[in-house]
Amino acid sequence: MMFARILGLFPLALLFPIAACGSAGDAGGTAAAQENAVSIFASEEGVDTHSYARPLEARVTHVALDLNADFDAQRMVGTATLDLEVAEGAEEVVLDSKDLEIREVVNGDGETLQWEMGEDSGDAHGAPLTIRLGGATRIKITYASAPGAEALQWLEPEQTAGGETPYLFSQGQAILNRSWIPTQDSPGIRQSWDARITAPRGIRVVMSAEMLTPDGEPVDGEPGRLAYRFKMDEPVAPYLIAIAAGDIAFQQLGERTGVYAEPSMLADAAAEFEDLEEMVIAAEALYGEYRWGRYDLLVLPPSFPFGGMENPRLTFVTPTVIAGDKSLVSLIAHELAHSWSGNLVTNATWDDFWLNEGFTVYFENRIMEAVYGTEQAAMLADLGWTDMMEDVEAVGGLTAADTALHLDLDGRDPDDGMTDIAYEKGAVFLRTIERTVGRARFDAWLRDYFDRHAFQPQTSAGLLSDMRANLFEGDEADRIGLDEWVYEPGLPENAVHIQSNRFRAVDQAIENFVDNGSIAVINWPEWTTQERQRFLNGLPRDLSEERLETLDESFDFSEARNSEIRFAWLKLAIANRFDPARDSIEEFLLSMGRRKFVAPLFEALMEEGDWGAPLARRIYAEARSRYHSVTTGTVDELVDTGDD
Template sequence: MNSSLPQPIALPTDPHSSASRSAARVQHLALHLTVDFGSHTLSGSATWQLAEPSAAEEIVFDTRDLTIEAVEVLEANGATTAANFTLDEAADRVLGQALRVELTPAVTAVRIHYRTAPTAAALQWLAPEQTAGTQPFLFTQSQAILARTWLPCQDSPGIRFTYEATVRVPAHLLALMSAENPQLSASGEYHFRMAQPIPAYLMALAVGDLAFAPLSHRTGIYAEPATLPVATHEFADLEKMVAAAEELYGPYRWERYDLLVLPPSFPFGGMENPRLTFVTPTILAGDRSLTSLVAHELAHSWSGNLVTNATWNDFWLNEGFTVYFERRIMEHLYGSEYADMLQVLGRAALHHTIDEIGVSSPDTHLHLALASRDPDEGLTEIAYEKGCALLLTLESLVGRPRLDAFIKEYFARFSFQAMDTATFLHYLRAELLDQEPGLEAKLNLAAWVDGPGLPPNAPAVSSRRFDAVDQTLAQLQSGAAPSALLPATTDWSSHEWVHFLHGLPSTLSAAQLGALDEAFHFTASGNAEILAAWFPHTLRAGHAAAEPALEKFLLHVGRRKFLVPLYRALLATPNGRTRARTIYAKARPNYHSVATGTIDALLSEQV
């Protein structure tokens, strides 16, 4: 190993955190919260242990829309006194307000008494009718910089801390966190502990009428009781996934790996909260065909949670590795032909994103410059699929065994640390590229990291199973009746159907779509991926029979991946803006702020 690499890594300044510029850092959190469904607020205190005695005159925390009621400083001898503190006067729309607390050399901890706003961006409060049961529900979504809306913290991915928490909820509800979960409490008071240090964006809390089903000694499923049997069936291979991941890149370091299936308003496919991945119910397809999303969130237990992007400009270091890792897990479990389908779908999504952003845009670079923007704007397919394509290119040049050894050592060496792009490139050169003259030039590394679009040396991806789908599409375009295609489609997975739908001509009439619908029952599908690929065709052609199903989908599903293209497809139809706004007015209360921020902007654009 190259001893010249810094250890620990000297982190760059995070443009999305005032706290990252603080000389004083936190190392442990003791959190006490009361969850109030009536007022839609959390209230309590956050006690932050300082990393070490510091000569700093202040410590800085990130906050946004929090009411700071009091601040105390604690000394090693137990003395507690009121602190002098200030909130920056001007609240930044994205960053919020910096909370500055005066320190003396004797201070070892800072306790902040606070409460959240009912509109806190990280928190979604659901009424019973928005759930699968009869009770209200709360969940958090802290990534990218929303932890500061429910917790005064040093909200940078480069700053890690351990935590313990006491959370009080209504006695009939279950509270869960990204920590050790006690599962039972007669009084509604739950105690949590996270012994491994994490960044603030991995803080997570959920409260609801939830039940648990174990899948193995270290895996299990939490879900609302009505959803749990379906979820347990869908994720039966979870332990096999964990074992496959360990075989590839080393031991799982977080003890348990459980899933929490959330109500459909969850804005993402999944969120890799340590020990407790949050997942959308839109992957409950009934045939286990969409569980690559779970493999993705599991892979984050190494790439992201274990070795973390230092800033959101380095987001590709989380997601590019994770997509590559996810597909290796799926290949291990289900074979190369299955993984090939995922690669082709991912590459198609990447090309679509590049076309949408602009092939020469700096937003298609892997290393981003998001300083003056919400980092959420960088969470695109570029980080995911271009990052994966870079690793596929490296694999093609050095071979899987060498790349696997490099990645495994990378995760082991930098465990529980942050990684920025410059340091990673230094490590990549020292441990791999410099060992073979000319290898970096063959890789064309600079074009990948700081260049636009997809470099021409990206390996082509293909799928034998999709080739068969293309043959079926060709038959359809040659005049075959949809019903004549039924025998060829009997054993298709969700991925093959999505590829089929993406390949349909944009010129099909409503009558032609009706014939397809009669043969394959797309509109009545319970598979969200299929519906999301089908509805743009029905909107374009005016296939009226699908309109009620489309509206139902938009009213109940809050996953942003589906919402954005569907609202855009609506906007492209005659009178579509009026219709989109009408549906959105009813649907908006069911969406998380992560989704509403995007859709609000989309529907307010001038035509």
């Protein structure tokens, strides 16, 4: 394996001299972080098979971008200057790239360096960009992204809320940022960064970093453009470098919190997220200082493929979370929690994606409990358990390899590991530990864990070692069965299932409605969104058309503003081939590109043969150009053209 070959070349004692990075004041912390990083890169679990990088030879430590956002050509064009840590005797650095047009590479003195683009993998991994260093520790790459760069979505004005200004946004997770930034695109290779981005006047640029020129500044010789500058001093995983540009306004929410959105959406967004500062305070009370300065949200156009993306300082959010009643803000708690689990301590490779998401789901639930109460948190945890079990069945049942937390994704797209198993089984694992050792001791350990591993990568093996050394007493680790939880498929018998007392009444209402069809048993006005989800998802998939008509006429499901309720209803309608819902299905799928909603609905339509497949093909033919590549990459495999 690669790590064995590298270790043979470079003994650990010679790798990355400590004096080469950090200031005198932080030399101790920097030395510890570097030692930890080197030991992870040299371990079997720390080898990232989704990156061409060889970090034990040469590693990117800082990225400086100077790019023009060319909306006409739909390309980012300019330079990336990389600072490197280079091991003694190393002669080249290997970067990740995907369809980049490399025009020139020079060293810090402007002297041309030799480079070679390797063979493209033909999939998400792209191609290795190998640069001969000739002793250089700083290199400058002049390049352009491809018009179809997978991380970037360029929207026409009519695809935005305002309808007058084009829009650009990026989505880098898991390995898409290599399509617009030539760097080592591995979550374990943390990099600080800065950027100067120019864009046409009237288009505001924001990024996931400190915004040094929020209103832009003139560009010499280009009166029609403004430049925006950004700085991220802390090292982050490269997938967290994010950009958006468009008609973007801002409203302050708290001392260090606020929301960005298109002007027509700003008031609704600010009202929905008015508790943001309170969430940050609750999170800090649980697990320590928020270390990123500001915590702002950016509400993106509806084609954004995820519910949210935890880019540091600036979480990207789908507009589908704006329900008008703050009922879906657990998503915001989730993205905020990533400021500790994922951004502060990051999975070293995508095989350990659960280290980001399992911890975050657990932390999210604790934030929701602190801000909105124990029962609200219990309902969310119970729904999460159901989602987990559905994904278990989807990947082949409890014996399937992909139900383990630590995965083997070698040769696969890391996106394959982004299932509710990573999220919810990971959270259940932590709840099981909490139940064993007690909440007070677990909280003390987790807070200390975030402090000790701040701004560092982590592996499953490293986590379990830390737990054994710093958390457990006596035979607690053996009683929990740590290795079984992390490395074996299935769900151990000691799994803690948080069950909501309020769901008992909902389940009784389901039974009564199925038996007699009366809506009198449904306490819809008093139910929370989570109770309503439980009801719709709990109904049998073979309801009569009369029963479905009664539900839709009584509660107007086909026009529901709440995206989770609309989604749950449409899944039920498709399973029953309910013709009156066809217009609602089409409108919903054309109105947004959130993969969580889009992919299951297209899959359900295709499963309904002559009733659903033609509708799916017709809708997707119109919708595909509106979706981000993250969404189309999934839906393309679900919707066939019907040409066979």
